[in-house]
Amino acid sequence: MLINHPILGPRDAAEFVYKGDAMLIHRPDWQADDALAQFTDYGYLRDNPAGLHRELWFHEQGDRSWLVVTRNTTTHEITKVELARDVARAEGRSR
Amino acid sequence: MHYSGFKVIKEALTGHRGWGPAWRDATPKAQYDYVIIGGGGHGLATAYYLAKEFKQARIAVLEKGWIGGGNVGRNTTIIRSNYLLDGNEPFYEFSLKLWEGLEQELNYNAMVSQRGILNLIHSDAQRDAFIRRGNAMLLNGADAELLSTAQIVERYPFLNVNNARFPIKGGLAQHRGGTVRHDAVAWGYARAADRRGVDIIQNCEVTGFRIENGTCKGVETSRGFIGAGKVASCVAGSSSRLMEKAGMRLPIESHVLQAFVSEGLKPLLPGVITFGAGHFYCSQSDKGGLVFGGDLDGYNSYAQRGNLPVVEDVCEGGMAIFPNLGRARLLRMWGGIMDMSMDGSPIIDRTHIDGLYFNGGWCYGGFKATPASGYAYAHLLATDTPHKTATAYRFDRFATGHMIDEKGMGNQPNLH
Incomplete structure (x- = not known):
């Protein structure tokens, strides 16, 4: 697989480390009343879809940026690659 | 219809007209x-x-x-019951005992072959960990034996025991493990x-x-x-x-795991060998093909096929301890989809x-x-x-x- 890095261009997927579902950038609020239940879901439950999947890849053998890759889990086709930083900021996160 | 040796002979003499569908x-x-x-x-x-x-x-x-x-x-x-933890080992040992009686139970030749499985050891720390695992197995009624390098070389003379990074310092064997069709x-x-x-x-x-x-x-x-x-x-x-x-x-996440089989060879590998440090394990099928595998590809997949970097990684792992593998040609490879759970154990x-x-x-x-x-x-x-x-x-x-x-x-x- 080739991952079209937004800064570096097409890179071999073997340069990356896979983390998992991109929802992992949404860490729950530890002060919420139901924080325990939220963290259990966050830590252990996954949508695991067959089809389009937004997921985190870390460019360990490259510029060490985190990417959000949209990939089809039934064909391995990658349709979108974003910097995780941009995704988080677009959703109102400051860091 | 009950399967038996007598039935096979009878059918052989009567043109195999008496076999019905199995279900x-x-x-x-x-x-x-x-x-x-x-x-x-x-x-x-x-x-x-x-x-x-x-x-x-x-x-x-x-x-x-x-x-x-x-x-x-x-x-x-591969069948085995070489687990460490209390939640797992009694279950897998129960499974192995069921395998041992399976063919009589089902009246079906599943080619259960208890040819043994060997996990290789490469360091003192790993030996300690495997001794602990072996003791846990014995406590749960399974069999386990710690083998020296000399004992391994006697059984598997072709292994490269002097690999620079992962020299073979022994192994944990479970002789009741093996393979099944x-x-x-x-x-x-x-x-x-x-x-x-x-x-x-x-x-x-x-x-x-x-x-x-x-x-x-x-x-x-x-x-x-x-x-x-x-x-x-x-x-x-x-x-x-x-x-x-x-x-x-x-x-659970679904991941693809690849497996490989070489062309058919004469009997070479009497049991199952796992080289965990190099992410490689291998056995030889009764048809002669070396059946081997290694790591997951590592990303969510439902595609039932993997990518080439893992093929290279598995073959490198194999060559590291098993140099004569390089003389065999890869015949087939395929992928299966695994339910990978959050702690590596089932539900x-x-x-x-x-x-x-x-x-x-x-x-x-x-x-x-x-x-x-x-x-x-x-x-x-x-x-x-x-x-x-x-x-x-x-x-x-x-x-x-x-x-x-x-x-x-x-x-x-x-x-x-």
């Missing part, structure tokens, strides 16, 4: 007591033990494709279940669950609605896809929906578990209590902190 091609009835979704090894074993040990009841197995077409025909056929396991359980009245319904895809007031009443399928007293999901690899139809999210449990049960999360260790998985799941279905060897395989262990994490990797499924 009926059943058409679905409107209502069953138990509907098992998934006609793989585990589902068929569940149906068999349910019919035999627990309840005489109306039982159906629904299979989307054909019997033996999923992971039961895609694995590398995987297709025959599916066929044997299918035939035995069918003989006890289980309806095996192929080409019947479950498209949804009928859930009323928190109780599962049956399943919608490509062949119409089928009512059921109890519905049992048993579709490891596709568990998330199926349970999503019941509104459940699971502690056999009820769900929050009455009448809906779950068996999955087998990671890449499901084949060896087939008999015990079927037995324990049948026990759960019939009695609503877990089998004594499978009490730890609960859904809520992630919330309560009772993970069964053999490798100590935490909630990162692609590392288990």
